Structure formats: structure tokens, C-alpha cells
Amino acid sequence: MLILKSFFALLFLGLCKALKFPMTYTCATNARQQYDMFFPVQCPKGCASRTYGVWGNGTYTHDSSICRAAIHDGRLTDEGGEVIVYKQPGQTSYVGTERNSIKSSSYGYWRGSFSFTPKIPVTPITCETPVLDKRFALPTDFQVTCPPGCLKSSAKIWGSVIYTYHSSLCKAAIHDGRLTNAGGEVTIFTQPGQPSYQAEERNSVNSSSMDYSHSSFSFTPNVPGVNDPPVSCHITGRDTRFTVQASFNLTCPSGCANFTGNIWGSGIYTHDSAVCRAAIHDGRVTDDGGTVTFYRQLGQPSYIGLKKNSITSNPYAFWRTSFSFTAEVPDPPDCTTTAEDPNFFSQPSFKFFCPPSCADSASNIWGTVAYTSKSAICKAAIHDGRILNADGGIVTVYIQPGQQTYNGTERNSVKSLSFGYWLTAFSFTLNETDDGRHDYVTTISPDHGKGQSKELILLILIILLGLVILLVAYGLWRWHKNRRYGNYSSDDATSAIIPEAVPVEF
Structure with missing residues (x-):
């Protein structure tokens, strides 16, 4: 009996593992009690505002909140979602940073870790680690734990109070009096580039002088002598000086309107x-x-192309990083965006990137060729044959005067509605004509579709009638051939069986 119970218990556990019954996860869930080397986690929404601890950056201590770490690492938003968690070995130190509105803490050695990539992120900080380390590309301030013995390191530093981004973090912290040779935790503040850096010997550490550097760091948020970084017309947002700080002031020179540098987006x-x-x-x-x-x-996910202030920007699909000139940016365009969006106000035309599958959105459109300005741009573009639903793409939108009536039709599997007068319209051609449509798009109106159905039925009937005629002709030919062959065979058989009469003499 005991053996039978054990068998059923093992069978039940095996079925549970095979079926992978989903586990309930909360904002507090950590990787400490997880035994698989990697596993999925379904995070609920609202974890960003919770107070559960997170230690590290890229690699986190295994007692950190998984869902809050996923937001910190940019894998999820506060809306939640699924992430794959990978168990990692313990690290000698963990760097604390503030990213995506979540502040993680620094820590020394901890025996277990996790990350959201199979490969372990960059190694822990050493005496030689500079601020240009890729771990520090996003936050404006972060904490690091320096190992002991950095006075003996050959790493160099440039500056005093404010240091070049090439400088050793830990050696600069000793130079600035924040740490001793015993090491410890220190907070780093990224700063704009400086026109010059002064050499000075402090706390048994010699620093060197340097002319202009793209970016800097300090151990206090407000440093005297920080100037706006000089820029030129060709500088883009990819420049190194723009990767170390969330925001700062810069001064543009004159004459950039006629410069040939491209821009993508609006706002x-x-x-x-x-x-x-x-x-x-x-x-x-x-x-x-x-x-x-x-x-x-x-x-x-996409960027709008507009002509504003004598400069034309280009549209584009997803791009991984952006910039703006205000802290709050407009919502990105999507399948529901209409021509009444404030971005397009008073614009005679603009280019718009449509994502795939906009025909499936719940947004409405009114009209044919010319559409009311409250119509969804991308759904109208599919209806008008400018893009394919499966692919999306870039369309040029022209603002048109209001129409007295808008006729509803069904085209390219999209149904538009009829409407009376609407004060503003748009089309995908400058003169509201129905030309210029791509050859690979089939445009079907209701009447045209009915005509095609009648022609198809007539063609099928003609084909069937032709087949019937061929079958009848073939049958007659076979019957006529069999009849001739049958007559011939009958005569021949008779002559073979009945001999001719021979006169007999008595």
C-alpha cells in the first residue's frame, strides 16, 4: 500500500511539472527561492511605486524584487508583463543606480545573483573602472562600492573636484576625500564636459591636467565652474556628452538652419x-x-516627419533612444492617430509612419479618397491602397478643405462610413484624385465586387458548357466507332461458322 501511495505521489508531482502550473508572482517576489537556472515571471502592474529593495544594475542580488529590477533594467514598464530571469553566480560588488524612476542600492559581496540576459553583465567595479563604463550610460547619479588598496593602482585621474570621464572612479574618490584606501561606498554625479581640468595633489593622489573633455563626474551634485558644453551644427544626440546626464543646457551657434544634418521626428x-x-x-x-x-x-515606436520653421524632418519607425527639448513629450503616433492631432495643426502636409495591422484597430474612418480629419490616418491609408495592412509603411498626408459629403465604401478589407459636412479633410494625393495607387494593392468597391462576381459566374458556366459539349462529342464518336466495329465482327464471325453449301452427287 505504501509503495502504491508513493507511486501516485510521484506521478502527481511529475504531471504538475510537465503541465507547468503557473506560479503567482507579486512585486515582492525575488529569485532566492527559485531553483531553476532560468524561469519566466509574470509581473503585475504598479510595482514601480512599491518599496521592495533592489540591489545592483544589470546584475542584481538574488533577494532583490524581480519585477522592480525588471523595470529598473528597462525590460518592463509599470504596466507589468513577462520577463525571463536567469540565475547567476554571486558577485563581489553591486553598483547602485537610478534608472526608469527606480533607484537601486549598492552592495558588497552577495552569494547569489540574477539578470535578464543569459550572459553575465560586465564585471564588478575595480580600482581602474572609469565613469565611461557602459553601466553608467543612463543615470544622472549612482553609487559604487570601491575595493580596498586603490592607492597602489596605476589608474590615472584628471582634474580636481570635477574629473574627466576617463578618470578612475575609486582613485578620484580618494583624491576628493570621499574614501580612504580601505575602500567603501561612494555616490557619483555625472556632469557636463569642462573647457579645462586642473592638476592637484590631494590625499596622497596626484591628478593630471587636461583641456576640454566631453563629460565629467564629481562627488557632489552642484559643482562650481560647470559650463554649458560647446556644440556645433553637426552635433547629434549620439555625442558622448549627451549620454551622461538626463538633461542640461547647451548653446547652439548661428547658421544651423542651412546645415545638411538630418533630423527624424517632431517634438x-x-x-x-x-x-x-x-x-x-x-x-x-x-x-x-x-x-x-x-x-x-x-x-x-515611430517618429513623425513634418516641415516646421523652414526645416523638414523625416518620419521613421522604432528607434532605441530619443531626445526632446521639454521634459514631457507627446504620445507617439499609432494606428488610432487622426489628422486632428495637435502635431499636425496648420501643417499643409506631413509624412506619417504607420505600423502593421492597423486595419484591425477599432478606429473609424469616414469618406473615400478624401477623408474627414477625425479619421484614423493609417486605416484610411490601407483603405486608399497606399500601404498593405500586413506591412504598414510611410504615407504622405495632405490636408484638404472640408467636403459637403463623405461617401462610405469598402476597399482592401476596410470599410469606411458615410458622413455629411465636415470642416477639414485629408487625402493621400495633393489634388484629391484617385490616382497613384500601388499596383500590388487590389481596390474593391461594393459595386465593382458584385460585377466581378457576375463575370466569374458567367465564366464558370461557359467552362462547364464547353466541358459538356466535349463529353457529348466524345460519347458520339465512341458510339459510332463501336457500331462500325460491331457490324464488322458479326459478319466475320458468321462466315467463319457457316460453310458454303457444296453439291452432293448420288
Whole structure:
């Protein structure tokens, strides 16, 4: 009996493992009690505002909140979702940073870790680690734990109070009096680039002098002598000085409107756009130059192309990093965006990137060729045959005067509605004509579809009638051939069986 019970218990456990019954996860769940080397976690929404601890950056202590660490690492938003968690060996130290509105803490050695990538992120901080380490590309301030013995390190530092981004973090902390040779935790504040850095010997550490550097750091948030970094018309948001701080002021020179640097977007721009031309486009400065505030932003799913202030920007699909000239940016365009969006106000035309599958959205459109301005742009573009639903793409939208009536039709599997007068319209051609449509798009109106059905039925009937005629002709031919063959065979058989009469003499 005991053996039978054990068998059923093992069978039940095996079935549970095979079926992988989902585990309930909360914002407090950590990796400490997880025994698999990697496992999925379904995070609930609202974890960003919770107080559960997170230690590390990229690699986290295994008692950190998984869901809050996923938001910190940029894997999820506060709306929640699924992430894959990978168990990692313990690290000698963990770097604390503030990212995506979540502040993690630093820590020394901890025996277990996890990350959101199979490969372990960069190694812990050493005496030689500079601020240009890729772990520190996003936050404006962060904490590090320095090992002991950095006075003997050959790592160099440049500056005093404020240091170049090439400098050793830990040796600079000793130079600035924040740590001793015993090491410990220290807070780093990223700063703009400086025109010069002064050499000085302090606390048994010699620093060197240097002319201009792209970016800097210090051990206090407010440092005297920090100047706006000089820029030129060709500088883009990818420049190194823009990767160390969430926002700061910069001064654009004059003459950037006629510069050839490209920009993508409106209000929010891809980070490889020319910064000063984007500032003119956004109305922050004129061609005479001026000072603007630069804000780093997250990547957007798409960017709008508009002509503003004599500068034309380009549309684009997803790009991983952005910038703007205001802390709050407009919502990115999507399948529901209409021509009444404030971005397009008073614009005679603009280019718009449509994501795939907009025909499936619940948004409505009114009209044919010319659509009411409250119609969803991308759904109208599919209806008008400008893009395919499966692919999406870039369309040019032309603002048109209001129409007295808008006729509803069904085209390309999208149904538009009829409407009376509406004060503003848009089309995908300058003169509201129905030409210029792609050859690979089949445009079907209701009447045209019915005509095609009648023609198809007639063609099928003609084909069937032709087959019937062929079958009848073939049958007659076979019957006629069999009849001739049958007559011939009958005569021949008779002559073979009945001999001719021979006269007999008696």
C-alpha cells in the first residue's frame, strides 16, 4: 500500500511539472527561492511605486524584487508583463543606480545573483573602472562600492573636484576625500564636459591636467565652474556628452538652419538627429542660435516627419533612444492617430509612419479618397491602397478643405462610413484624385465586387458548357466507332461458322 501511495505521489508531482502550473508572482517576489537556472515571471502592474529593495544594475542580488529590477533594467514598464530571469553566480560588488524612476542600492559581496540576459553583465567595479563604463550610460547619479588598496593602482585621474570621464572612479574618490584606501561606498554625479581640468595633489593622489573633455563626474551634485558644453551644427544626440546626464543646457551657434544634418521626428527626435537643427524645427531657437535644454528620452515606436520653421524632418519607425527639448513629450503616433492631432495643426502636409495591422484597430474612418480629419490616418491609408495592412509603411498626408459629403465604401478589407459636412479633410494625393495607387494593392468597391462576381459566374458556366459539349462529342464518336466495329465482327464471325453449301452427287 505504501509503495502504491508513493507511486501516485510521484506521478502527481511529475504531471504538475510537465503541465507547468503557473506560479503567482507579486512585486515582492525575488529569485532566492527559485531553483531553476532560468524561469519566466509574470509581473503585475504598479510595482514601480512599491518599496521592495533592489540591489545592483544589470546584475542584481538574488533577494532583490524581480519585477522592480525588471523595470529598473528597462525590460518592463509599470504596466507589468513577462520577463525571463536567469540565475547567476554571486558577485563581489553591486553598483547602485537610478534608472526608469527606480533607484537601486549598492552592495558588497552577495552569494547569489540574477539578470535578464543569459550572459553575465560586465564585471564588478575595480580600482581602474572609469565613469565611461557602459553601466553608467543612463543615470544622472549612482553609487559604487570601491575595493580596498586603490592607492597602489596605476589608474590615472584628471582634474580636481570635477574629473574627466576617463578618470578612475575609486582613485578620484580618494583624491576628493570621499574614501580612504580601505575602500567603501561612494555616490557619483555625472556632469557636463569642462573647457579645462586642473592638476592637484590631494590625499596622497596626484591628478593630471587636461583641456576640454566631453563629460565629467564629481562627488557632489552642484559643482562650481560647470559650463554649458560647446556644440556645433553637426552635433547629434549620439555625442558622448549627451549620454551622461538626463538633461542640461547647451548653446547652439548661428547658421544651423542651412546645415545638411538630418533630423527624424517632431517634438521628440531620434538620438542621431542634428540637435541644433531639431531645436530650430521645434521652435526653441532661431537660425541666430541660442540656449536650449536638452532632455534624453526613451526610444519611440515611430517618429513623425513634418516641415516646421523652414526645416523638414523625416518620419521613421522604432528607434532605441530619443531626445526632446521639454521634459514631457507627446504620445507617439499609432494606428488610432487622426489628422486632428495637435502635431499636425496648420501643417499643409506631413509624412506619417504607420505600423502593421492597423486595419484591425477599432478606429473609424469616414469618406473615400478624401477623408474627414477625425479619421484614423493609417486605416484610411490601407483603405486608399497606399500601404498593405500586413506591412504598414510611410504615407504622405495632405490636408484638404472640408467636403459637403463623405461617401462610405469598402476597399482592401476596410470599410469606411458615410458622413455629411465636415470642416477639414485629408487625402493621400495633393489634388484629391484617385490616382497613384500601388499596383500590388487590389481596390474593391461594393459595386465593382458584385460585377466581378457576375463575370466569374458567367465564366464558370461557359467552362462547364464547353466541358459538356466535349463529353457529348466524345460519347458520339465512341458510339459510332463501336457500331462500325460491331457490324464488322458479326459478319466475320458468321462466315467463319457457316460453310458454303457444296453439291452432293448420288
